[in-house]
Amino acid sequence: MSTRLKTLLLGFVALAFGFWSLPSDRAQAQRDAFSKWRPTHELADVNYVGSAACAQCHAPLTAKRLANPMSRALAPVDSCEILKTHPKLNFRNGPYNYQISREGNRSIYTTSNGQSSISEPILYCFGQGKAGQTYVFQHRGVFYESRVSYYQETEALDFTILHSHSVPESLEEGLGRPMTMEGAQGCFACHSTAAVKAGQLQVDHLMPGVACEGCHGPGEKHVAAIKAGNKNLQIFNPAKLDADELSQEFCGACHVGFEKALLMPKQGGMNNLRYQPYRIFNSRGHSGDARISCVACHDPHDKLAEGAAFYDSKCLACHLATRNEVKTELRSAPACPVSKQQCTTCHMPKIELPGGHAKFTDHWIRIVKPGEPIPN
Ligand code: HEC
Ligand code: HEC
Ligand code: HEC
Ligand code: HEC
Ligand code: HEC
Ligand code: HEC
Ligand code: HEC
Numbered sequence: 001m002s003t004r005l006k007t008l009l010l011g012f013v014a015l016a017f018g019f020w021s022l023p024s025d026r027a028q029a030q031r032d033a034f035s036k037w038r039p040t041h042e043l044a045d046v047n048y049v050g051s052a053a054c055a056q057c058h059a060p061l062t063a064k065r066l067a068n069p070m071s072r073a074l075a076p077v078d079s080c081e082i083l084k085t086h087p088k089l090n091f092r093n094g095p096y097n098y099q100i101s102r103e104g105n106r107s108i109y110t111t112s113n114g115q116s117s118i119s120e121p122i123l124y125c126f127g128q129g130k131a132g133q134t135y136v137f138q139h140r141g142v143f144y145e146s147r148v149s150y151y152q153e154t155e156a157l158d159f160t161i162l163h164s165h166s167v168p169e170s171l172e173e174g175l176g177r178p179m180t181m182e183g184a185q186g187c188f189a190c191h192s193t194a195a196v197k198a199g200q201l202q203v204d205h206l207m208p209g210v211a212c213e214g215c216h217g218p219g220e221k222h223v224a225a226i227k228a229g230n231k232n233l234q235i236f237n238p239a240k241l242d243a244d245e246l247s248q249e250f251c252g253a254c255h256v257g258f259e260k261a262l263l264m265p266k267q268g269g270m271n272n273l274r275y276q277p278y279r280i281f282n283s284r285g286h287s288g289d290a291r292i293s294c295v296a297c298h299d300p301h302d303k304l305a306e307g308a309a310f311y312d313s314k315c316l317a318c319h320l321a322t323r324n325e326v327k328t329e330l331r332s333a334p335a336c337p338v339s340k341q342q343c344t345t346c347h348m349p350k351i352e353l354p355g356g357h358a359k360f361t362d363h364w365i366r367i368v369k370p371g372e373p374i375p376n
Contacts (some may be wrong), residue, residue, distance in 0.1 A: 027232065030221075037217040037236045039210075039253040040189040040314040047220040048194040048205075051067050054212045054219060057226070060211070067303040070210040074129040074191040078105040079208075081123035082133050082150055091148045091157035094167040096174050098148045098157060100135070107136055109146060111174045116367075118171050120144075125189055131358030134160050136187065139175060141186040147176040151357040162266070190254040194218070210254070215300065243293040244281075251294040254276035270353055272376055276363040282375070283365040285333060291317045315343040 003318045055062035087102035110119040120137040127133045135146035149160040166176035188195035193214035195206035222235035248257035256275035286292045320335040350359040
C-alpha cells in the first residue's frame with residue numbers, strides 16, 4: 001500500500017473512531033519534512049548548528065570529510081589560499097587590463113581600460129581551484145561573477161568559462177556578469193551551506209563549502225533528539241533514497257540532474273559535460289540500480305579516488321569479466337571483448353572543456369568511437 005494511501009486510511013480510521021491525535025500528526029509531518037528535504041533547499045524552522053557540532057559524535061567521519069574538496073567549494077576572501085599565495089595576478093584583453101592584488105587579508109579586483117578603472121574588494125572565492133577559481137564581489141549593490149578566473153593548469157588568470165571573450169563596450173561590462181538576486185542565491189546554495197534563509201540570501205549566515213548540513217539538512221533537532229534519547233533521529237539520511245533519487249535529486253541538486261539540465265539555458269553541446277547525473281542517466285543500462293548510483297563510485301565523506309583501477313570492481317559488479325564467464329542473475333551485463341581492466345580509461349574518457357583548462361570525466365558511459373562527436 002502506498003504511504004499516501006496509508007496516511008489517508010489512518011486519517012479516516014482516526015476520524016471514524018472520533019479521536020484526534022494532533023501531536024502524532026505533527027510528529028508525522030515533521031518526519032515527512034525531513035525525508036523530503038533536498039540539498040540547496042530550505043527546511044523551515046530548523047536551525048543549523050555547524051560541522052563542529054556534528055564532529056562531537058561523528059568524529060572519524062568529519063575528519064575524513066575535510067579531505068573532500070566539496071568542503072572547500074567556497075572561501076571568504078581573507079582565507080582564500082590561491083589569492084594568498086598569488087598576491088598579484090594580471091590579465092590583458094585588448095585595451096583592458098585585469099588585476100587582482102592582495103592588501104593584507106583583502107584582495108582587490110581592478111578593471112581598467114587605459115583611461116579609467118573600477119576597483120572592488122573581492123568577497124568570496126568560488127571553487128577550491130582544482131580546475132579553476134572564480135571571484136564574486138559587489139558593484140553598486142549588485143553581486144558580480146568576475147570576468148576572469150584563476151586556472152590551476154596555467155597558474156594564471158583567463159576568461160571565466162562561458163563569458164564573452166570580446167572587448168567590452170564599457171568598463172562596467174568588462175567587470176563581469178552581474179547576477180540577479182536569484183542567480184546569486186543559486187551560486188551560494190551550491191557552494192556553501194545555510195546561505196539562504198526564508199527565501200533570502202543571507203551571506204552573514206553562510207558556512208563556507210558544502211558542510212555536513214549542506215547534504216543532511218539543518219541539524220539542531222537531530223542533536224536535541226539524540227540528547228533526549230528520542231527514537232526519531234530528525235535528520236535527513238540519503239541512504240533511504242532509491243538509486244535514481246539519490247543521483248538525480250540529491251547529488252543532482254548541485255551536480256545537475258536530468259530534469260534540471262533540460263530546464264537550463266545553454267545546456268547543450270559541451271556545456272553539460274560537467275553534469276554527471278544528467279550524463280550517466282543518458283547512458284544505456286546505467287540507471288535505476290544502486291550499483292550505478294553516485295555513491296557506488298564516490299564516498300561523499302572522503303576524497304575522490306583517482307586512478308582507473310579503483311573503479312574496475314564497480315563495473316564488474318554488473319558486467320562479466322570475460323565472455324566465458326557464466327551469467328548470474330546479478331551479474332548479467334555483457335563482457336568487454338577488448339579488456340578486463342582499466343574500464344574507465346576507454347569508456348569514461350577525460351575530456352577538456354573548451355576554455356576550461358581542465359579535463360572532466362565523461363559520465364556518459366559508452367563505446368567511444370574515434371571521430372564520433374561527443375553525445376549531449
Ligand atoms: C550528540 C551526538 C550527535 C550529534 C551532535 C550529531 N549526531 Fe548524528 N547521530 C548520532 C547518533 C547516536 C546516531 C544514530 C547512530 C546509529 O543509529 O548508528 C546518529 C545518526 C545520524 C545520521 C543517520 C540517521 C539515520 O536515519 O540513520 C545522520 C545522517 C547523522 N547522524 C548526521 C549528523 C549531522 C549532519 C550532525 C551535525 C549537524 C550530527 N549527526 C550530529 C549522534 C549525534
Ligand atoms: C550542496 C551542493 C552539492 C551536493 C548536494 C553535492 N555536491 Fe559534489 N560538489 C559540489 C561542489 C560545489 C563541488 C566542487 C568543489 C570544488 O572543487 O570547489 C563538488 C565536487 C564533487 C566531486 C569532485 C571532487 C574532486 O576531488 O574533484 C565529487 C566526486 C562530488 N562532488 C561528488 C558528489 C556526490 C557523489 C554527491 C551526492 C552524494 C554530491 N557530490 C553532492 C557541490 C555538491
Ligand atoms: C547548481 C549548483 C551550482 C551553481 C548554481 C554554481 N555552481 Fe559552481 N560548481 C558546482 C559543482 C557541482 C561543481 C563541481 C563540478 C565538477 O567539477 O564537475 C562546481 C565547480 C565550480 C568551479 C570549479 C571548482 C574547482 O575546484 O575547479 C568554480 C570556479 C565554480 N563552480 C564557480 C561558480 C560560481 C562563481 C557560481 C555562481 C556565479 C557557481 N559556481 C554556481 C555547482 C554549482
Ligand atoms: C556531499 C553530500 C554529503 C555531505 C557533505 C555529508 N554527507 Fe553524510 N551522507 C551522505 C550520503 C549520500 C549518505 C548515505 C551514504 C550511503 O548510502 O552510502 C550519508 C550518510 C551519512 C551517515 C549515515 C552513515 C551510515 O552508515 O548510515 C552519517 C552519520 C553521516 N552521513 C554524517 C555526516 C557528517 C557528520 C557529515 C559532515 C562531516 C556529512 N555526513 C557530510 C552525503 C553527505
Ligand atoms: C561507475 C563509476 C562512477 C559513477 C557511478 C559515478 N562516477 Fe563520478 N567519476 C568516476 C570516475 C572514474 C571519475 C574520475 C576519477 C579520476 O579522477 O581518476 C569520476 C569523477 C567525478 C567528478 C570529478 C570531476 C571530473 O569530471 O573528473 C565528479 C564531480 C563526479 N565524478 C561526480 C559524480 C556524480 C555526481 C555521480 C552520480 C551521478 C557520479 N560521479 C557517478 C566514476 C563514477
Ligand atoms: C548497474 C549495473 C551496471 C554497472 C555498475 C555498469 N554497467 Fe555498463 N551496462 C549495464 C547494462 C545493463 C548495459 C546494457 C547492456 C545491453 O543491454 O546492451 C550496459 C552497457 C554498457 C556498455 C555498452 C554501451 C552501449 O552503448 O552499447 C558499456 C561500454 C558499459 N556498459 C561499460 C561500463 C563500464 C565501463 C562501467 C563501469 C565504469 C559500467 N558499464 C558499469 C550495466 C552496468
Ligand atoms: C582499451 C580500451 C578498453 C578498455 C580498457 C575496456 N574496454 Fe570495453 N570496449 C572497448 C571497445 C573498443 C569496445 C567495442 C568493441 C566492438 O564493438 O567490437 C568495447 C565494448 C564494451 C562493451 C560492449 C560489449 C557488447 O557485447 O555489447 C562493454 C559492456 C564493455 N566494453 C565494458 C567494459 C568493461 C566493464 C571494462 C573493464 C572491465 C572495459 N570495457 C574495458 C574498449 C575498452
